[in-house]
Amino acid sequence: MKIFMKFVVLAFAYLCAAMAFAQGSGHLELTTVVQKEQISVDDDGKQQKELVQAATVLPGDSVIYTITFRNVSQESAENVTITNPVPVNLTYESGSAFGPGTVIEFSVDGGKYYSVASELTVTENGEVRAATADDYTHIRWIMQNDLAAGAQGVARFRARLN
Amino acid sequence: MKSVINLNGLVTRLATVAAVLLFSQQAFAVGTAAGTDVNNQASIAYSVGSVPQTAVQSNIATFRVDNRVNFTLVPDPNPVVPTQVNVGDTQVAVRFLLQNTGNQTQDFAFLPTNEADGVIVNGNTDSGQMNNLSVVADNNDDNTVNDAEDFIEELTADATRVVWIVADADTPIPNELLDGDFAHVLLSATVRAGGGGGLGGIITTSASDTVGTEDVVVAVGGVLDEDSASAQNTYQVASASLTVTKASLLIDDPINGTVNPFHIPGATVEYTITVTNNSLTVDADAISISDELTNVTLVADPFALGYDVEIINNGAAAILDCDADGGDGDTDGCALDLDTPAVGTNTLTVGNANLVITVVANTTLTIRFQVTID
Known part of the structure; x- marks a missing residue:
């Protein structure tokens, strides 16, 4: 019960933050927040992970970006694609990108060409090799379905401070 | 040299080179500099009624990189090779290397001491004491024991500086040094605030995490709130033979x-x-x-x-x-x-x-x- 209440409070706080930050004047609103994962131990001695504000971030620490998008219009949006560059000084953490109902692609050339992770390559010293998470410069989430009026979606990824 | 798919001419190529160089430096560096603001902005593209719409930008999410305080101190060479000293010699130096493995410029204070008899370093047992211990920091990085300061002034993140203990093997010797005796010395280093103008003050871990400010986390050797480290070096006495x-x-x-x-x-x-x-x-x-x-x-x-x-x-x-x-x-x-x-x-x-x-x-x-x- 206690945990559930905490979740509700967190969710509410998060929603408020999202609304406060919301941008855009068209059909869609888009918000990004940066957080850290904090592990705490509850009264029963169980470890809990929760996302907190990224207050103290040191080299080697991971941060989590959560991108929330919402259709605030009366019309359905098609071909919805969210794009996020991997911020300067951060390295994308392999496998961390998440987005329900989306296909996730990556770019290693500054966002000019995208592909799913397994098909990306890098040419280094004249040799072609599979791209790794260290190579990624951009991430994008392609929604497989339309975003209905009033509907909301979320995309998320984790990155490590160099 | 790394290149990527779809190179579109010289400008792109140069930009890629620059990016790769930057990446290489980061790969070897201790970490992103404290105080750096890391920004993130997402965008969303979509169509309505098959008509592409203007992409929408998100807010910019920012955090500030905090100051992780850390350093290493080792004898040079490492492991220790005893420095030969004759009874009667004065101002004999043994060498240490201090590397700032944090992500902010720092100063460092030092305390040199004699190790007690019986202390073993690298298999050699201490049986003598040196006199008149002092510290010289190579603040002009010329690898010569000619600097006035006994503290490290302004060591940038990732940089390494030489520090010497300088000691005498003259009389009176507290514990008579004999030919072949080992006299170990201990150099303790404590991190201090950078900022120039002499040795900075003591720094401690920030009391609280504050969003958007450069907090300090002191953790020398990975131990929270530890601000010191030490290393040993060795003199070996070779008297008039x-x-x-x-x-x-x-x-x-x-x-x-x-x-x-x-x-x-x-x-x-x-x-x-x-x-x-x-x-x-x-x-x-x-x-x-x-x-x-x-x-x-x-x-x-x-x-x-x-x-x-x-x-x-x-x-x-x-x-x-x-x-x-x-x-x-x-x-x-x-x-x-x-x-x-x-x-x-x-x-x-x-x-x-x-x-x-x-x-x-x-x-x-x-x-x-x-x-x-x-």
């Missing part, structure tokens, strides 16, 4: 004269004792050479010099000679003690309070005399 050799030359015997003489009673033998000081820096003071002469008799004034024993000291200006007869009260510095330590043994001693012999560093002293076989 004397080697003594004795050579004999058969001069004559009563039957054959000087032609093919034999070691028979009445034969004359010339002895040459050579004392060499192998130290390059330390003089051997007040040496005394004793020689036991068994069943022989010292020849008086064999070289027609007016003395029984010839002393040639290469390191001294004058030739010193002395008589060995017991009748002069040994005031000339030579003594011939009969039947010492055993009957039939005469002990010749050269050098005493009346004749202070110094073998200067890297020189030789030669003592020459003759005896007849009883």
Whole structure:
């Protein structure tokens, strides 16, 4: 019960933050927040992970970006694609990108060409090799379905401070 | 050189090169500099009724990189190779390397101490103490012990600087240093705030996390709130090192004269004792050479010099000679003690309070005399 209440409070706080930050004047609103994962131990001695504000971030620490998008219009949006560059000084953490109902692609050339992770390559010293998470410069989430009026979606990824 | 798919001309190429260089530096660097703001902005593209719409930008999410305080201190070379020191030497340096493995420019304060007797470093047991320990930080990075400061001033993230402990092996020595003794020293370093203008103040972990500010996390060696580290180094004493050799030359015997003489009673033998000081820096003071002469008799004034024993000291200006007869009260510095330590043994001693012999560093002293076989 206690945990559930905490979740509700967190969710509410998060929603408020999202609304406060919301941008855009068209059909869609888009918000990004940066957080850290904090592990705490509850009264029963169980470890809990929760996302907190990224207050103290040191080299080697991971941060989590959560991108929330919402259709605030009366019309359905098609071909919805969210794009996020991997911020300067951060390295994308392999496998961390998440987005329900989306296909996730990556770019290693500054966002000019995208592909799913397994098909990306890098040419280094004249040799072609599979791209790794260290190579990624951009991430994008392609929604497989339309975003209905009033509907909301979320995309998320984790990155490590160099 | 790394290149990526879809290179579109020189500008892109140069940009890629720059990006790769940047990445390479980051890969080797300790971390992103404290105080850096890391920004993130997402965008969303979409269509409505098959008509593409203007992409929407998100807010910019920002956090500020905090100051992780960390450093390493090691002897150089590592593991320690003892630094040779002669008794009497002063201002002998042993070397350490301090690397700032944090992500902010810092100062560092030092405290040098002697390790106690019995402390073992790299298999060598401490049995002596150095005097007058001080620290010199190579703040001008010229790898020469010529800096005034005993603290590190403004060491940037990832950079390494040389620090020396400088110590004397002179007298009075708290714990007499002998040849071959090891004297370990300990250098303790404490991180201080950077910012120039001399040694910065003590820094501590920020009391609270504050969004958008550069918080401080002091964690030397990965231990939260630890602000110090230490390393050991070693002096090894090499005192004035004397080697003594004795050579004999058969001069004559009563039957054959000087032609093919034999070691028979009445034969004359010339002895040459050579004392060499192998130290390059330390003089051997007040040496005394004793020689036991068994069943022989010292020849008086064999070289027609007016003395029984010839002393040639290469390191001294004058030739010193002395008589060995017991009748002069040994005031000339030579003594011939009969039947010492055993009957039939005469002990010749050269050098005493009346004749202070110094073998200067890297020189030789030669003592020459003759005896007849009883």
